[in-house]
Amino acid sequence: MTRKQRRLLTITAAMILLGAAAALVLFALRDTLVFFYTPSELASKQLPPGRTFRIGGLVSEGSVRRSADGVSVTFSVTDLTASLPVRYRGLLPDMFREGQGVVAEGALGEDGVFTATQVLAKHDENYMPAEVAEALKKSGQWKGGAMEKAK
Amino acid sequence: MIAELGHFALTLALMLALAQAIAPLIGAARGEARLMAVARPAALGQLIFLLIAFAALTYSFVVSDFSLSVVATNSHTAKPMLYKIAGVWGNHEGSLLLWVVILALFGAAVALFGGNLPQALQARVLSVQAMIAVGFLLFTLLTSNPFARLIPPPLEGNGLNPLLQDPGLAFHPPFLYLGYVGFSMAFSFAVAALIEGRVDAAWARWVRPWTLAAWCFLTIGIAMGSWWAYYELGWGGWWFWDPVENASFMPWLAGTALLHSAIVVERRDALKSWTILLAILTFSLSLLGTFIVRSGVLTSVHAFATDPARGVYILAFLCLVVGGSLMLYAVRAPVMKGGGLFAPISREAALVLNNWLLATACATVLLGTLYPLFVDAISGGETKLTVGPPYYNATFAPLMIPLLLLMPLGPLMAWKRGDLPGVLARLRFAFGLAVMGTLAAWYVMRGGPVLAAFGIGLGVWMIGGALTDGAERVKLFRASARISWERAKGVPRASWGAMMAHGGMGIVVLGITASTAWTTEKITLMRPGESVTVGAYTYRFDGAEQAPGPNYMALRGHFEVTRNGEHFVSLSPESRTYPTPPMDTTEAAIYPTLAGDLFAVIGDPLGENQWSTRLYFRPLQAWIWAGVILMALGGAISLSDRRHRVGAPRRAAPVSSPPISIAGQVAISP
Numbered sequence: 001m002t003r004k005q006r007r008l009l010t011i012t013a014a015m016i017l018l019g020a021a022a023a024l025v026l027f028a029l030r031d032t033l034v035f036f037y038t039p040s041e042l043a044s045k046q047l048p049p050g051r052t053f054r055i056g057g058l059v060s061e062g063s064v065r066r067s068a069d070g071v072s073v074t075f076s077v078t079d080l081t082a083s084l085p086v087r088y089r090g091l092l093p094d095m096f097r098e099g100q101g102v103v104a105e106g107a108l109g110e111d112g113v114f115t116a117t118q119v120l121a122k123h124d125e126n127y128m129p130a131e132v133a134e135a136l137k138k139s140g141q142w143k144g145g146a147m148e149k150a151k
Numbered sequence: 152m153i154a155e156l157g158h159f160a161l162t163l164a165l166m167l168a169l170a171q172a173i174a175p176l177i178g179a180a181r182g183e184a185r186l187m188a189v190a191r192p193a194a195l196g197q198l199i200f201l202l203i204a205f206a207a208l209t210y211s212f213v214v215s216d217f218s219l220s221v222v223a224t225n226s227h228t229a230k231p232m233l234y235k236i237a238g239v240w241g242n243h244e245g246s247l248l249l250w251v252v253i254l255a256l257f258g259a260a261v262a263l264f265g266g267n268l269p270q271a272l273q274a275r276v277l278s279v280q281a282m283i284a285v286g287f288l289l290f291t292l293l294t295s296n297p298f299a300r301l302i303p304p305p306l307e308g309n310g311l312n313p314l315l316q317d318p319g320l321a322f323h324p325p326f327l328y329l330g331y332v333g334f335s336m337a338f339s340f341a342v343a344a345l346i347e348g349r350v351d352a353a354w355a356r357w358v359r360p361w362t363l364a365a366w367c368f369l370t371i372g373i374a375m376g377s378w379w380a381y382y383e384l385g386w387g388g389w390w391f392w393d394p395v396e397n398a399s400f401m402p403w404l405a406g407t408a409l410l411h412s413a414i415v416v417e418r419r420d421a422l423k424s425w426t427i428l429l430a431i432l433t434f435s436l437s438l439l440g441t442f443i444v445r446s447g448v449l450t451s452v453h454a455f456a457t458d459p460a461r462g463v464y465i466l467a468f469l470c471l472v473v474g475g476s477l478m479l480y481a482v483r484a485p486v487m488k489g490g491g492l493f494a495p496i497s498r499e500a501a502l503v504l505n506n507w508l509l510a511t512a513c514a515t516v517l518l519g520t521l522y523p524l525f526v527d528a529i530s531g532g533e534t535k536l537t538v539g540p541p542y543y544n545a546t547f548a549p550l551m552i553p554l555l556l557l558m559p560l561g562p563l564m565a566w567k568r569g570d571l572p573g574v575l576a577r578l579r580f581a582f583g584l585a586v587m588g589t590l591a592a593w594y595v596m597r598g599g600p601v602l603a604a605f606g607i608g609l610g611v612w613m614i615g616g617a618l619t620d621g622a623e624r625v626k627l628f629r630a631s632a633r634i635s636w637e638r639a640k641g642v643p644r645a646s647w648g649a650m651m652a653h654g655g656m657g658i659v660v661l662g663i664t665a666s667t668a669w670t671t672e673k674i675t676l677m678r679p680g681e682s683v684t685v686g687a688y689t690y691r692f693d694g695a696e697q698a699p700g701p702n703y704m705a706l707r708g709h710f711e712v713t714r715n716g717e718h719f720v721s722l723s724p725e726s727r728t729y730p731t732p733p734m735d736t737t738e739a740a741i742y743p744t745l746a747g748d749l750f751a752v753i754g755d756p757l758g759e760n761q762w763s764t765r766l767y768f769r770p771l772q773a774w775i776w777a778g779v780i781l782m783a784l785g786g787a788i789s790l791s792d793r794r795h796r797v798g799a800p801r802r803a804a805p806v807s808s809p810p811i812s813i814a815g816q817v818a819i820s821p
Binding site: 006009010014017018021024025027028029031032033034035036054066069071089090091092094095105 | 495503507508511514515518522534535536537538539541542545546549550674675676726734735736737752754757763765
């Protein structure tokens with residue numbers, strides 16, 4: 001094999017690898033991205049049931065209900081303009097509280113209830129998840145410093 | 152007073168770093184030995200002053216001097232001593248100070264042990280180290296001064312985030328930083344080599360041990376973080392593809408590639424400019440990691456500092472370092488003439504393939520980590536999205552699988568021109584084991600995911616490959632036991648280390664596959680006396696009580712685990728409530744066995760005398776950590792090899808031949 005052929009082989013092999021990787025990434029980015037919506041945005045959008053996305057806001061006061069088996073929970077997430085009912089089965093994170101910021105990942109069911117596969121609450125009580133703060137600003141309900149307790 | 156001394160020492164270290172950055176560089180360019188001689192004492196002095204600053208901060212934490220803003224925000228008098236000390240780096244300012252201390256430590260090591268380096272190279276390396284130090288010291292002093300006073304001082308501190316009050320996490324940042332910052336050595340050597348326009352085997356022999364040491368530390372650091380997430384967050388998961396995890400994983404991937412390509416430079420005098428590029432990229436990714444964690448730009452489970460000024464500074468510094476070094480690379484890299492010709496089937500080619508796959512995989516992780524940031528910036532904050540595990544399963548995994556499949560072939564391949572049929576024939580034993588492993592997994596788990604059975608086969612194949620490598624080297628069963636033993640003593644430690652690291656990776660694959668595919672999870676509401684069966688084990692709940700800890704209140708649950716009706720183990724998970732800062736944490740009770748981890752979590756009491764509980768059986772979970780430890784140990788054994796000892800005697804440089812490996816380098820440049 002001459003040096004030229006060898007170089008050609010190396011370049012071809014590298015190109016095939018890069019091409020394959022690019023294809024993988026493009027396919028993955030098309031199918032696996034998880035978008036984040038606020039309850040108000042969701043109300044104005046017609047999302048098909050079954051599509052995975054994230055929702056963020058505050059857990060509405062007085063909305064948390066546990067079912068008889070104790071491990072299924074329903075609550076509603078609000079940005080103080082609109083709200084969305086959420087159903088979740090599993091242990092809630094330590095920092096999950098009514099009135100606290102929360103981000104849930106899941107999909108809408110046929111009945112319009114959001115079925116969460118994962119519920120994230122931030123680790124720190126003083127801390128508002130960035131998306132939730134953003135969501136409240138968008139809905140015009142952000143009260144600035146009052147919501148962020150002084151650190 | 153102590154704090155002011157620390158602050159002053161920090162400033163002095165900056166001044167020394169400035170001198171160290173400028174004088175030796177000019178000296179090396181003009182060939183003036185006196186200017187170059189500035190480097191060594193400056194590097195040592197810088198370390199001493201930084202140690203003084205670090206000691207001052209540690210002292211302030213130990214005596215709970217709340218007139219320091221950092222101490223007041225992150226410490227508390229009731230905190231156990233271990234966490235008072237760990238609190239020094241459990242916050243933004245202190246962890247940056249740790250960063251520069253470690254950087255100075257590495258610089259001082261070059262100054263002390265680099266006596267046999269050519270003087271100009273040593274001067275340039277130390278100068279580049281000092282430039283990085285200047286950047287970080289300025290950052291610390293200007294935006295994140297750990298010695299800032301608080302007037303008036305509060306009577307009590309806010310306390311350290313309870314999640315961070317954990318022995319695993321106390322040592323996670325130092326190890327991670329030893330890894331991150333350790334790669335600065337490879338970077339400094341790469342930049343120095345670019346300035347000199349010369350890379351040879353002696354250069355690679357210097358870079359390899361440092362890279363290897365950094366890699367070992369980073370491996371352990373990542374494992375500690377992952378282990379912590381596993382038992383502390385109580386979700387049963389151990390890797391979330393969280394941006395902060397990716398931040399440490401990307402330098403690891405690039406560093407692993409660097410480790411392998413440096414071998415080619417050292418042994419075959421080829422792949423020079425690619426290795427230089429990798430060294431630059433690896434450290435750039437470490438800096439990017441620091442940027443991601445320190446600026447809080449990405450939504451993350453554990454970002455703890457968010458301040459735009461800091462983010463902008465690090466971003467500017469990052470651009471300067473990455474842009475500057477890549478510019479230098481673009482100008483100077485063509486000067487590097489590669490040597491060593493090799494055939495498409497050879498050890499060199501196998502290592503090139505290893506590098507491509509690792510670099511591409513690293514690029515997909517980078518893209519996934521930064522993509523949400525791009526979209527957010529382009530849409531002006533309108534579109535928020537996350538890139539989660541499904542993305543990485545679809546991109547990272549398909550690139551890793553060929554790498555792992557081909558891993559056993561590489562070490563058996565000869566340099567220059569390999570014999571593929573011969574290598575495959577020698578691996579038939581490993582292949583047989585892998586097939587048996589696949590079938591056994593399929594049979595024992597009664598079906599289940601087909602891919603998981605292949606995952607087990609893959610892990611067995613990698614372990615079998617590592618064993619084959621060892622057996623081949625000592626001619627096991629082909630020569631008498633005595634001869635094999637004699638040969639075993641002659642095998643270089645670096646080769647044993649490589650076998651251990653490769654075998655360890657196989658064990659990790661087994662652990663990941665089994666724990667991902669066959670975990671049993673039960674989430675139920677339990678009353679005292681009730682039992683739940685998880686896998687082969689029966690958990691009986693014996694109630695829960697309040698138990699006070701040193702600085703928290705715990706709810707402790709009791710589980711009696713039986714197997715086949717016989718007592719197996721008692722588990723006592725806790726749910727802790729900390730008053731300062733007010734917070735709840737979960738302390739899972741984990742009983743690791745060879746077959747898998749028993750994992751119990753107790754949640755909130757709900758209604759009359761019942762508690763929510765989460766019980767797992769995670770097969771082969773402990774194998775993940777065991778495999779990682781084996782990998783790091785392999786690295787350490789490799790480091791103890793005489794040939795890797797820093798500053799090993801110079802070997803005669805191989806006769807240089809015309810460049811051939813350039814083609815590959817051009818094609819892979821991202």
